[in-house]
Amino acid sequence: MxxxxxxxxxxxxxxxxxxxxxxxxxxxxxxxxxxxxxxxxxxxxxxxxxxxxxxxxxxxxxxxxxxxxxxxxxxxxxxxxxxxxxxxxxxxxxxxxxxxxxxxxxxxxxxxxxxxxxxxxxxxxxxxxxxxxxxLQGKSAQALEQQRIKRALGRPTTRVILDRDDRVILNMGELISYKAIAMARDADVLDLLLDSVYTETPQFSIEELRAPAKGTAAL
Structure with a gap:
């Protein structure tokens, strides 16, 4: 029945x-x-x-x-x-x-x-x-956060990110790094950081794209 x-x-x-x-x-x-x-x-x-x-x-x-x-x-x-x-x-x-x-x-x-x-x-x-x-909810929320972190890494911020003591974690326009992610998480402002990611594709010339120093994996 x-x-x-x-x-x-x-x-x-x-x-x-x-x-x-x-x-x-x-x-x-x-x-x-x-x-x-x-x-x-x-x-x-x-x-x-x-x-x-x-x-x-x-x-x-x-x-x-x-x-x-x-x-x-x-x-x-x-x-x-x-x-x-x-x-x-x-x-x-x-x-x-x-x-x-x-x-x-x-x-x-x-x-x-x-x-x-x-x-x-x-x-x-x-x-x-x-x-x-x-x-199920816990796994879904964790997976969504990891996706947002991966999309944020290497992108600039659109605002100044402060910790609870008003110390600057990242200034506006600075690139989001693993260290910044960890510091934002410790300061309980990770959501604020992930909501402040610049997602547009900027237009740069070749000269502007070149950083002043080579990366450790650069040829």
Missing amino acids: AEKWEILDLLYRAAGGSLTAPLGARVGEAMAGLGIDRAQGRRAQRAVYAPDGYIIAAQGQIVTARTIERAKATRQESALLEAVGLTAPAALQSQAGALAVSTGDRLKTTTTAASDRIQASTANIWERVKQTSNE
Whole structure:
């Protein structure tokens, strides 16, 4: 009977309909697939990138249906949810709540016993999702941060970066280095640094491109 309940069917289809995929992967895909629509209409608090560096949502952008389609196509649903201030469990819970209302309207003519069984099944599924959600969110956030760090290295800053004692970590226009990343992390201003990266491609002459000193790996 469980296979006939709508919420189980949605989770199964959102996970690709595979019974052989690892449980963690299936749960993660289901969470993203069911909760991603809750991001629509919200403002992205930080930029979201595809694995190839393509911008899915810029910082400050209102998420649209097209934004959600790009996130689904690049499997960045979790990153988009986090960018608008939603956790995967919260988005799924909201989606499950909406589904429960719709299901409740259709089940008004059924018995109390049937309603109790549906509620018990939903609670059981939710417990299984919660067991893996924290780990999945942590890995997603860490991977996104590493991608942002890689894109920032070697690029100039667009503002002065200070530590908590107002000491200058980087002046505006100075290049971001591994040392600067480490110092910003220690000073709890890494997000500020990563949000202040100059991403345009400057136009230089050959002479301007040449640094005053050769690098250690230069020929």
